[in-house]
Amino acid sequence: MTQALENTRRQPFAFDNSYSRLPQHFFARQTPSRAEEPWLIKLNEPLAKELGLDVEMLKRDGAEIFSGNMVPEGADPLAMAYAGHQFGGFVPQLGDGRAILLGEVIDIHGRRRDIQLKGAGQTPFSRRGDGRAALGPVLREYIVSEAMHALGIPATRALAAVSTGQPVYREQVLPGAVFTRVAASHIRVGTFQFFAARGDAEGIRALADYVIERHYPDIKDAANPYLALFEAVSERQASLIARWLHIGFIHGVMNTDNMTVSGETIDFGPCAFMDSYDAATVFSSIDQNGRYAYASQPGIGQWNLARLGETLLPLIDPDLEKAVAAANIVIEHYGERFQIDWLRGMRDKIGLSTVEDDDLELVQSLLSAMQAGRADFTLTFLRLSHLAADNGSEAAFLATFAEPDAAAAWLGRWHERLERETWPAAERSAAMLKVNPAFIPRNHRIEQAITAAVEDADFSLFEALLKVLSRPYEEQPDFAPYMEPPKPEERVLQTFCGT
Template identity: 70%
Template structure:
């Protein structure tokens, strides 16, 4: 690395703990300079949250967040990991087009990664070019920030930069770099990389690091590694329940895309439901429907079983007892997920207390939505209006192919609501805090990408970012962004960004 690339860079107070882990956990990798970088978007609010001077940093943002200028104190590296990709184990993957610049301690004392995605080759790139196209960068910026605003743990977008250079996929596309921020980028696949090599000491080192960084309350535990597994299982169960609450489909839940911090990571072919369909798949590479909307909880549990396998030597010196411990903890995933999911669905339909028939009530609504082709997001948002005044029933029922099909459910729902204390206004207000008016509609994302790629027009991208920053508020000026697609606008497939 030449010193000239570090001159005059805006100050970022790096403290790079992952770079201090054993050398085989990662490989040094400098970003590859690009021709003519210019800044698409800089997230000044997130910069300030990280304890950075947003005004100063923005002046150098195009150079820093393209990789042309490396801030002092950065230790750029690619992280090593393995992973099960669509069920098939690959012993070495690693950051093929992502480079971890370093870590900062934010304003509330949390350690956060700052990573460039699309900044050039690393030792893990294999035959790839290490670059990203503009479309996937815009998609991840929009969706990751939307997930954060929805209250679902996710990596964040700090900046997006156009490189001024093409990338070559099925067609020639403009190149771009995304800067994302994460609690960490440690994945189930990171543990698998070490375990596959028989590196039990490495697994222990990584587990201790994860406990210290993400689950410090476990330090001093009499069974720290079992408790770590249980904590990650709990975080994943809650995360995936949150995905289902807002109709999110990750699209590629490989173990190398499963962060042990409990954040949503890697927004490649992700999408949101329009019409409710539990079997819905958008990802072009998920030909067997492995990662369909309703399959995500089962895959989450499967991923946790793969993490447990890596930790077996640490759980108990007796292999059979280690397996028993792991199996007991993995079996807890289902009940944890179900509790989080049902609690959230109760809130979505305006219930504060628990009754035995609540699951049937929720399932009956979902079944009616599926058979009636009703839009997932709008159904719940209009249910808020129906909770306030019965005249809202007509707009809600109008979302269904047979509006009369919902009448019986509405009667049962109102009877259930009457057994709780909130008034209609209070109930509707609470429901509007958990049922978004705005989600990142797939067709709008595609329209924004096309306008940016073909015409250099980022106005729809900017509008989406602004609207999605306040997803639970009615924003009349953005009303068209809340609407589902017309038949000719519907997005049938989404694509990975590699």
């Protein structure tokens, strides 16, 4: 093979690395560690094509590239610096302790996307960790991030999963793996906090200018672009968290270092989807006090945004009092925007196309009945979608509730409300089925797939789960068992950090 052919073979990425052109103290350059016997578990071919990558080349060289053994030409590997509030306590330096940003590409739609390896070895920010990832958390992140995308929720994506052929040591010895994550960017609220904690006003300004250019170019000419930036980030977060609640998603670790300024969901460690509805649901093993419970997420989003606002105050106005007043207005608007987005989505979920003053109380009454009746969150709304077109489906809907009396009373009010709608029943049902999924990443299904892979090197359940979750709004008869909530002995009560 000639040198020219060899170079072509090893250049699947057209990198254009803007973050690495920022000041050196924004990151630490870091070459990934080598993996002993890398094996490509999964390549997301549709995403690779969307990124403009050579799929056939990645099939050949993907194990080497996505394990970190082969650094593609044009990459500029680095670990990003950031700080963060973790469960309310501030840590002035965190950073990518087991993640290495290979670089950025411009996808076929003209969007700039980060490509990052998680679990590719130690970095200067590892804080005595090994920088590696275990197979289970890598598979969990792959499954959940792709499911979120299919559900229509802004989220980071999974490009590849690779086993390293070497063990990692946690509470027990586990097979190691590397996850390749794609993101609009990996800039977090904690990235701004890193510079604010050091009194680095120029660093904050450079970062804010970069974020505006990369994510919010329409506000460059605003009268106060930094206030406009705060408003834009706030609006995206309000929308994002409302959409989490619409599908019963619980992030599990909403620290400020896990909140992107792009508006994407990031980090799928101790996350989970609710089975039976309970507003106080917590899955994360490290959330001992329920700080990040399902119903607490909107308030935590607002709290995190306040921390971002604190870092931007000097840019918003040199007069601190004026800056604080302006930022507080944005924080107040976040609450209003969240409520609007959440209620709009809940109207869609129960089939309302018009607005009435009592709609909020109608929605809250349904949620109360679901909590009292221990109703499965996803099945409740799916069966209500069927009931919208077929009154004969009422029994199936009520069967979702262990105690159906409150639900039966609520149905009477719902039917009365629908009488004031002009939407034909079939159209209403079809619209509801577009927002009420049949399939979510059930926690027990994820655990089953992980157990089979880790204990028996069997990835068939992983592949099956990815297949069914790629079409969550279609009722796929061949996968009907995947719609069902867990049996009592299958329930997952805790999820864990691990990547």
